Amino acid sequence: MKTRRLSVLVALLILAFGMLGSAAVAQGDVVIINWWTEDYIDLDQINETLVNPFNAENPGIQLVVTPQTSLNDTLRTALASGEAPDILQTPGASFIAEFLKSGLIYDLAGAAAEFGWEEKLLPWAYQSGILEGGLYSIPLTYESMILLYNKTLFEANGWTVPTNLAEFEAVAEAALAAGINPLTYGNVGWQPTNEHLVGIYLNNVAGPENVYKALIGEKSWTDPEFAEAISLLKTHIADNGWFGGSLETYFSLGWDDFWAELSNGQAAMMMIGTWGFRGANEFFDESGQEWDWAPLPVFSENAGAYNYELATGSTLSVNAETANPEAVVTVLNWLMSNPDRVLNIASGYG
Known part of the structure; x- marks a missing residue:
């Protein structure tokens, strides 16, 4: 996995045009x-x-x-x-x-x-x-959702990139013990980041097949596996304060803020979409530290192996x-x- 010039963001088309009015x-x-x-x-x-x-x-x-x-x-x-x-x-x-x-x-x-x-x-x-x-x-x-992490920080502390819930929580606890935020993210300027996290936990706890069944009406969103997913997200973001130090901090951080935390070693990991490669290149180039990415950890047996949430x-x-x-x-x-x-x-x- 490269930490420079990495573009998994599969763009069908990306462009721009002039501000000259509605008609050609x-x-x-x-x-x-x-x-x-x-x-x-x-x-x-x-x-x-x-x-x-x-x-x-x-x-x-x-x-x-x-x-x-x-x-x-x-x-x-x-x-x-x-x-x-x-x-x-x-x-x-x-x-x-x-x-x-x-x-x-x-x-x-x-x-x-x-x-x-x-x-x-x-x-x-x-x-x-x-x-x-x-x-x-x-x-x-x-686009898809991934785990971005500060590679310099992981190597300095001897941490292994987590692949399941136990490993994920172990890295989070080790980061806390070292005075480092386990994760960073925030919704200032773009509130759909809340949906990003909900989607991540639903897919990696309840599992993509159960999510699909709920989307087409074959399961209820109140079923135990979905309740478990939201409960785990609440534990991580609100009870434990793993995202930036507290739930209040999450609601106060914007793009520049959470990238600064990750790239300067104040936070260890970030759950974000593949559009985050742009921010990683920019901010880590400035900090001089290195970054890398991995699939999101699987949080339960329902989620199966690694899964990538492909979406437009x-x-x-x-x-x-x-x-x-x-x-x-x-x-x-x-x-x-x-x-x-x-x-x-x-x-x-x-």
Whole structure:
């Protein structure tokens, strides 16, 4: 396992476009398509691997790339005012649902049928974009949950990366004895981190098969295995205060805070998604310490062997007010038509 340039975050597509209003703007015979993305991207990488190649192959369309601060909030405001870009990037399929009843999202079902997108995407990922009989989003990234840890700290203390509950709790107790927080994480700036932890404990205590049965209505969320999962999370985060020192601290930490703790050796481990590789590279480069990652420990026999919670991350939708839906569909189809291209684009995000 590498601690540099590691990118398990399997990005289907990651890009950005200019803040020039809701509709594609025509300049002569060239149509400009606007797409906003997160502000942490490597814009040079995106231009080199995505924008420039697309523009060269499609001389009648020009992509304009502009990262946005607080993308989700900015996009919501722009949609309400009629100033949103042509391509809409959101943190997941569920985030686009709020705009459907207002008629702000373009139905991609016709384009999907024409270009065979259902065959190009994982079935469950394709289906996640179907709402009220239409296709309103497609995956931008795929992500999983992992255990990140301070490798320098582990080696200095002779700790072994935990693979089960007993080993996990032993490392946590050893860290406490050394005056180190066993884990760090926080929800300031992004409250869905709470859901990350609940998902981790459900899958690694109750087990993925039981979680699936509950999702399709074959089991109740009040069954003992789910109660056990939530009880264990409560013990670790609230009773033991293993995440940053206390439950109150967890609710006060943001991205920069918990990465500073982990990279400086104030905390030993972090349960996070594969998007965390970006933070690990940045903060550990600054601290001079080393990091590594491993599968999440299995907390019960129900969970079986290691499991990776594969899910979509960000998703792409189309503004219903775009003046050039055909050009927008051309962009999306180009992105999905070459797996090697997708991986090349993703290579700068680790």
